[in-house]
Amino acid sequence: MSNGLHFRPTRAEIDSDALRHNAAMARKHAGHCKLLGVIKANGYGHGAVEVAHAINGSVDAYGVAFIDEALKLRDAGFTQPIVLLEGCFSEAELPVCAHYNLQPVVHQQQQLDAILQARLVKPLAVWLKADTGMHRLGFSPDEVERVSQQLENCPQIASVTLMTHFANADVTHHPLNEAQLDRFNEVCARTTPARALSAANTAALLSSVLDLGGEASQWCRTGIMLYGVDPTDSGTPMSLLPTMRLIAPVMAIREVPKGAAVGYGSTWVAERDSRIATLAIGYADGYPRHAPNGTPVWLNGQQVPLAGTVSMDMITVDVTDLAQVNVGDEAELWGPHLSVATVADAIGTITYELLTRVSERVPRHYK
Numbered sequence: 310m311s312n313g314l315h316f317r318p319t320r321a322e323i324d325s326d327a328l329r330h331n332a333a334m335a336r337k338h339a340g341h342c343k344l345l346g347v348i349k350a351n352g353y354g355h356g357a358v359e360v361a362h363a364i365n366g367s368v369d370a371y372g373v374a375f376i377d378e379a380l381k382l383r384d385a386g387f388t389q390p391i392v393l394l395e396g397c398f399s400e401a402e403l404p405v406c407a408h409y410n411l412q413p414v415v416h417q418q419q420q421l422d423a424i425l426q427a428r429l430v431k432p433l434a435v436w437l438k439a440d441t442g443m444h445r446l447g448f449s450p451d452e453v454e455r456v457s458q459q460l461e462n463c464p465q466i467a468s469v470t471l472m473t474h475f476a477n478a479d480v481t482h483h484p485l486n487e488a489q490l491d492r493f494n495e496v497c498a499r500t501t502p503a504r505a506l507s508a509a510n511t512a513a514l515l516s517s518v519l520d521l522g523g524e525a526s527q528w529c530r531t532g533i534m535l536y537g538v539d540p541t542d543s544g545t546p547m548s549l550l551p552t553m554r555l556i557a558p559v560m561a562i563r564e565v566p567k568g569a570a571v572g573y574g575s576t577w578v579a580e581r582d583s584r585i586a587t588l589a590i591g592y593a594d595g596y597p598r599h600a601p602n603g604t605p606v607w608l609n610g611q612q613v614p615l616a617g618t619v620s621m622d623m624i625t626v627d628v629t630d631l632a633q634v635n636v637g638d639e640a641e642l643w644g645p646h647l648s649v650a651t652v653a654d655a656i657g658t659i660t661y662e663l664l665t666r667v668s669e670r671v672p673r674h675y676k
Contacts (some may be wrong), residue, residue, distance in 0.1 A: 570615025
């Protein structure tokens, strides 16, 4: 839109104070450990640069998925270390990492070979990933000692942080958590004892998976917690604050007689004479098309159910039981009145997906 104007009222309000609060909570849980603030996927849909500003001071470094995301932060003036959690996709990225002080994860042989053959202006700090049971990225436990020694002996390497990732840290007392931790401890015992370590993601940070103790050489990685979501099943209330409020206006209201269908595919049929409100948000904005009838929406002080298939630009909700509703009233798709976790459960997805899929055509308003 010319001059940055947005006439459509649909928007995502981002609460910077809530981001700071949640980052402080992560800092408290991390204790003496260093803290990596994960702001990949455009800050989980909140805006990476704005999130980086908000949590600056609470984290020791930032984590992103790949180099393009890191360079956006460098262009914005951030000088803190940035970890590339997917590492480099080609050897051409290594000089860029050296120039911009980016720290790639090394998780497969081609990446290792590229580093060993590189000639860089200054040595790299790298993170070596061990696959202890996630089976997605990383060297097997039997390979880690060899790879670690090769990196230690490479003049292009300034430091190595040994890391792994839990597959089930969100489930308290999951048996595979202990198995992965045992494998990681075995790997650590076979490599340099003084090396920095990183095993805890947000779920592990909040659960009993790890005893973080006072190890200042240990890194904790926090992502979804920054955005007000507790990913664990512990049942212990967390004083996290929601950071995104997704809002859409009522753009039309109509009376629908009993037996009439609403929306594509006629999936919702009125069981009584009903009032239907159409909201200006749809799957092109990131609201999931597979959201079923009955998915809650917050409007005028109470929850109302989704009624009909999500369209590209619109959804319809049943407002028959609302005392009053008018065109222009604003609905909350998730936020402080209706948690993103509640909506995710109703849709059959996870909070991560809902937050990150909010599209660029939804303007972010920062408070």
